[in-house]
Amino acid sequence: MIITTIRHGVVTLLLLMLCSPVAVVAAEEIEDSLEDVEQVVVPEIYRRDVKAPKIDARDFEVTAYVGILNMEDFGGNAVGGLRLAYHITEDFFMEAGFGASEINDDSFRQFGLNVFPSSQESLTYYDLMVGYNVLPGEFFWGENYSIPSALYISAGAGSMTFVDEDFFSANFGFGVRALITQAISVHIDLRDRVIFDSAILGDEKITNNLEFTIGLGVFF
Amino acid sequence: MDLRSVVRLIQPAIFLLLIFFTHVSAVNAAEDQYLRVQVTEPYLEMYTGPGRGFPRFNSVERGEWVEVISRRTDWFEVRTRKGKKGWVKRAELEKTRSMTGSQLVFGGRGDGDFLGRRIELGFVAGVLEDDPLIGLRAAWYLTDGIALEGAFSHVPGEFSRSFIYSANLMMQPYPEWKYSPYVSLGAGTIENEPKGTLIGVPDTDATVWSAAVGVRRQISGKFMFRLEVRDHQALVNSFNNQNLLEITAGVSFFY
Numbered sequence: 001m002i003i004t005t006i007r008h009g010v011v012t013l014l015l016l017m018l019c020s021p022v023a024v025v026a027a028e029e030i031e032d033s034l035e036d037v038e039q040v041v042v043p044e045i046y047r048r049d050v051k052a053p054k055i056d057a058r059d060f061e062v063t064a065y066v067g068i069l070n071m072e073d074f075g076g077n078a079v080g081g082l083r084l085a086y087h088i089t090e091d092f093f094m095e096a097g098f099g100a101s102e103i104n105d106d107s108f109r110q111f112g113l114n115v116f117p118s119s120q121e122s123l124t125y126y127d128l129m130v131g132y133n134v135l136p137g138e139f140f141w142g143e144n145y146s147i148p149s150a151l152y153i154s155a156g157a158g159s160m161t162f163v164d165e166d167f168f169s170a171n172f173g174f175g176v177r178a179l180i181t182q183a184i185s186v187h188i189d190l191r192d193r194v195i196f197d198s199a200i201l202g203d204e205k206i207t208n209n210l211e212f213t214i215g216l217g218v219f220f
Numbered sequence: 221m222d223l224r225s226v227v228r229l230i231q232p233a234i235f236l237l238l239i240f241f242t243h244v245s246a247v248n249a250a251e252d253q254y255l256r257v258q259v260t261e262p263y264l265e266m267y268t269g270p271g272r273g274f275p276r277f278n279s280v281e282r283g284e285w286v287e288v289i290s291r292r293t294d295w296f297e298v299r300t301r302k303g304k305k306g307w308v309k310r311a312e313l314e315k316t317r318s319m320t321g322s323q324l325v326f327g328g329r330g331d332g333d334f335l336g337r338r339i340e341l342g343f344v345a346g347v348l349e350d351d352p353l354i355g356l357r358a359a360w361y362l363t364d365g366i367a368l369e370g371a372f373s374h375v376p377g378e379f380s381r382s383f384i385y386s387a388n389l390m391m392q393p394y395p396e397w398k399y400s401p402y403v404s405l406g407a408g409t410i411e412n413e414p415k416g417t418l419i420g421v422p423d424t425d426a427t428v429w430s431a432a433v434g435v436r437r438q439i440s441g442k443f444m445f446r447l448e449v450r451d452h453q454a455l456v457n458s459f460n461n462q463n464l465l466e467i468t469a470g471v472s473f474f475y
Binding site for chain 1 (some may be wrong): 255268269270271272273274288289290291292293294295296297341342343345351352354356374376377378381415439440441442443471473475
């Protein structure tokens with residue numbers, strides 16, 4: 001009895017094994033014949049090319065500024081310049097700036113000392129800064145208007161050039177940015193351009209050169 | 221120079237500006253079509269400004285459509301059907317659905333993803349031997365781990381000013397690591413101008429080869445900090461190589 005059952009089982013198994021390739025071949029034949037039949041009804045649907053409109057991103061900001069640069073030991077002079085900023089996140093931005101001013105040694109010339117070849121020498125500088133918006137918020141104008149604003153701190157490095165000499169400067173500063181419209185900003189900035197090895201007056205010393213500026217920026 | 225000749229000189233410029241403005245206004249007219257998205261979460265919250273500190277003043281209900289007008293860092297300005305304008309966080313906007321029913325991912329500019337970016341721009345500051353150094357770096361990523369970098373450095377030294385221009389090949393074997401190390405090989409030139417007060421010292425230009433090791437660390441989103449030690453070999457003349465060690469720290473961002 002048991003032996004018969006086993007025998008039946010083995011036979012069934014063998015049959016199954018033999019049939020399975022046949023079944024696969026049969027299925028393939030059906031598929032092949034289906035491919036030969038042409039599609040009777042061709043649906044008249046045209047693919048719509050949906051292209052998402054580009055979103056206008058305004059993370060770059062160019063600022064023109066004017067103000068006063070006070071060079072230690074030499075006094076203050078008007079300064080003007082341009083800054084290009086990229087706002088990386090809502091907190092951080094990076095900024096490259098270039099400015100021009102003058103430096104004069106009139107206070108020394110009063111006593112007959114000529115520090116520079118001429119009393120008024122041109123001065124240029126550039127700086128590379130990183131900024132952080134510490135206090136973002138709003139200014140309110142009356143009852144109806146609010147102006148997005150931020151108080152930011154910044155730090156970086158740069159170089160000042162005057163009388164054919166380059167001076168490395170470490171820069172620290174803070175400022176306020178107010179967005180008058182979505183694209184136009186107003187800046188008030190205070191920066192210290194620290195020169196570590198200023199040997200203009202003989203001995204090397206650290207000088208703090210303070211700059212106060214107001215600027216008008218455009219986001220694009 | 222009289223006024224007429226000035227006008228004649230700037231005529232081509234005026235013509236070009238006219239073409240440019242016509243082009244710009246045409247493009248702007250075409251861009252009046254904004255991206256429309258449907259809210260799928262229970263609410264989409266609108267802020268008065270592009271920052272987390274601004275107050276929430278409106279919420280859009282599920283099923284409603286809004287138009288995406290502009291973007292500032294990770295914030296998007298949207299307009300409701302009733303014409304209300306406000307700002308929405310990127311993460312929230314990505315939970316909405318487009319007209320084709322697909323979910324949206326706002327890549328490209330402002331993407332927070334560290335990997336898959338192609339252009340890195342940065343500033344560095346440090347020392348070259350005993351002199352300070354300030355530099356600009358721009359890298360183009362061929363893959364996540366290999367990049368070509370252009371480097372420009374200014375060295376306002378005590379006796380001279382130098383400029384280094386270099387092209388570097390950078391390899392970052394583990395871009396996904398929190399502190400991702402890299403090695404870099406570079407070739408370029410160094411230009412040295414002695415200060416005006418030093419008479420009779422000529423300008424010198426030399427070819428430089430360099431090798432560097434460094435590490436990158438993500439600060440926030442696509443904003444990074446990097447630290448690098450680079451050894452320059454300046455081929456001053458056929459008998460002499462000058463060894464210059466550069467140590468820099470810097471920040472950069474993926475664009």
